Amino acid sequence: xRLAWREALLAFKRAPMLSALSITTIxxxxxxxxxxxxxxxxxxxxxxxxxxxxxxxxxxxxxTTSESTSAxxxxxxxxxxxxxxxxxxxxxxxxxxxxxxxxxxxxFDPSILPASLDVRLKGGMRDPxxxxxxxxxxxxxDFIDDVRYGEEWVEKLHRIxxxxxxxxxxxxxxxxxxxxxxxxxxxxxxxLARAREISIMRLVGATDSFIRSPFLIxxxxxxxxxxxxxxxxxxxxxxxxxxxxxRADFFDIRxxxxxxxxxxxxxxxGSALSVGRHLREV
Amino acid sequence: xxxxxxxxxxxxxxxxxxxxxxxHLARGEFTFLTGPSGAGKSTILKLIYLEEQPTAxxxxxxxxxxxxxxxxxxxxxxxxxxxxxxxxRLLEDRTVEENIAFALEVTGVGHTTIQLKVARLLQLVGLxxxxxxxxxxxxxxxxxxxxxxxxxxxxxVLIVADEPTGNLxxxxxxxxxxxxxxxxASGTTVLMATHDLELVRxxxxxxxxxxxxxxxxxxxxxxxxxxxxxxx
Numbered sequence: 001x002r003l004a005w006r007e008a009l010l011a012f013k014r015a016p017m018l019s020a021l022s023i024t025t026i027x028x029x030x031x032x033x034x035x036x037x038x039x040x041x042x043x044x045x046x047x048x049x050x051x052x053x054x055x056x057x058x059x060x061x062x063x064t065t066s067e068s069t070s071a072x073x074x075x076x077x078x079x080x081x082x083x084x085x086x087x088x089x090x091x092x093x094x095x096x097x098x099x100x101x102x103x104x105x106x107x108f109d110p111s112i113l114p115a116s117l118d119v120r121l122k123g124g125m126r127d128p129x130x131x132x133x134x135x136x137x138x139x140x141x142d143f144i145d146d147v148r149y150g151e152e153w154v155e156k157l158h159r160i161x162x163x164x165x166x167x168x169x170x171x172x173x174x175x176x177x178x179x180x181x182x183x184x185x186x187x188x189x190x191x192l193a194r195a196r197e198i199s200i201m202r203l204v205g206a207t208d209s210f211i212r213s214p215f216l217i218x219x220x221x222x223x224x225x226x227x228x229x230x231x232x233x234x235x236x237x238x239x240x241x242x243x244x245x246x247r248a249d250f251f252d253i254r255x256x257x258x259x260x261x262x263x264x265x266x267x268x269x270g271s272a273l274s275v276g277r278h279l280r281e282v
Numbered sequence: 283x284x285x286x287x288x289x290x291x292x293x294x295x296x297x298x299x300x301x302x303x304x305x306h307l308a309r310g311e312f313t314f315l316t317g318p319s320g321a322g323k324s325t326i327l328k329l330i331y332l333e334e335q336p337t338a339x340x341x342x343x344x345x346x347x348x349x350x351x352x353x354x355x356x357x358x359x360x361x362x363x364x365x366x367x368x369x370x371r372l373l374e375d376r377t378v379e380e381n382i383a384f385a386l387e388v389t390g391v392g393h394t395t396i397q398l399k400v401a402r403l404l405q406l407v408g409l410x411x412x413x414x415x416x417x418x419x420x421x422x423x424x425x426x427x428x429x430x431x432x433x434x435x436x437x438x439v440l441i442v443a444d445e446p447t448g449n450l451x452x453x454x455x456x457x458x459x460x461x462x463x464x465x466x467a468s469g470t471t472v473l474m475a476t477h478d479l480e481l482v483r484x485x486x487x488x489x490x491x492x493x494x495x496x497x498x499x500x501x502x503x504x505x506x507x508x509x510x511x512x513x514x
Contacts, residue, residue: 003387014375196371196373197373199371200371200373200384201384201388202357202360203331203360203365203371204360204361204384204385204388204389204432204435204436205357205358205360205361205385205388205389205436206357206388206389207354207357208353208357210388
């Protein structure tokens with residue numbers, strides 16, 4: 001194993017230009033994938049933020065006793081889909097209306113607005129069917145006058161989310177495939193450049209696994225370095241966009257580490273496939 | 283040591299390279315393989331160092347049979363032989379010492395043993411002072427000596443040489459041939475493919491001549507048992 005590491009490191013020294021070219025190619029392939037990842041991450045974050053605003057508002061009939069309301073709140077809180085239930089008094093409703101809609105600035109009588117129960121749903125339970133089901137259950141209380149949840153808006157948001165998810169998966173797979181093909185070709189080029197060395201290794205009795213090991217290590221190192229470089233490029237791109245266009249979120253530590261390790265994995269797999277193919281051909 | 287039994291080799295593109303070739307090489311023998319270009323000399327050598335498999339027939343080398351050998355056993359058999367080529371096949375970016383050490387490293391020999399063995403091999407081929415040189419800094423004859431030293435690294439029982447003097451001048455040719463003779467004298471079987479008829483005629487070694495993929499002359503045909511069942 002020590003020899004495999006030495007051979008892998010020597011390969012960088014013996015062909016510095018080819019190694020640099022490989023690492024740069026890997027870096028740019030992963031960078032393109034990383035940029036897509038950043039866009040997907042931020043779109044997802046924006047959609048989650050919008051989705052968090054999905055709520056079911058049940059208007060309470062005037063004169064409903066506080067006991068009935070409290071019992072209903074406890075009841076609704078126990079729904080498995082429900083994250084929180086808030087009682088909004090007419091005064092609070094007017095305050096909110098003044099904040100959100102300018103027309104209410106001249107209204108001073110809170111009694112024109114009904115009290116309501118504002119129900120927020122748990123993440124992953126904000127699809128139209130669930131929201132509709134919760135709204136229908138709310139309607140069964142006789143002191144509930146009307147239930148609203150922006151049906152059309154919830155459906156549109158759900159469609160956008162579905163389209164974004166499918167587009168994200170397809171684009172992600174495309175970018176990942178392109179990255180793997182480019183990285184595989186780059187590694188294959190490096191292996192072809194050392195075909196003579198491989199043939200000599202075989203002649204002197206090296207086993208295929210012995211021949212393969214340095215290439216796998218080399219692939220992993222190239223992938224790792226390419227991944228780090230891609231992460232640095234992505235960070236710079238994110239910084240520039242954040243500075244001049246709009247603030248966007250960057251990968252957290254976990255995703256960054258996963259991305260770099262993914263680069264190393266692609267490097268190893270690319271090398272394994274290329275060396276395996278080469279060893280079968282010669 | 284080597285037994286070919288009705289060996290036929292056909293390549294998909296170039297067609298028939300060998301047709302029902304049978305011969306036997308005893309341990310410790312020095313044998314020339316001659317014949318015009320395309321006669322099948324290199325194909326025989328490739329079958330011996332297991333780079334090719336026969337289309338029909340059987341090749342037996344140092345106890346291994348082309349019929350039963352598994353891919354994973356090929357390196358083990360190759361370690362019993364050393365191969366020398368006309369174009370030396372040295373690694374240009376490694377020193378002479380590293381080129382020889384390489385053959386030992388792949389078989390898992392320890393560092394100290396490698397150092398001692400490389401020094402001994404360099405002495406054997408007369409290149410003790412050239413260890414740190416790169417191949418391109420050496421003459422053709424010297425490069426071939428390095429290739430021979432590498433071929434000897436794993437103490438092979440057989441040396442297969444494919445036109446080892448083809449790129450060398452007369453003086454270097456004599457030197458390399460002498461080296462191969464010395465190696466043979468120490469008990470190693472040597473099979474040398476060559477075009478150099480003058481070299482062949484200057485000795486009494488066995489000569490197998492090929493033409494159009496068939497043996498047309500064997501100077502020691504009487505000692506070549508045709509049966510496949512005999513021990514190798």
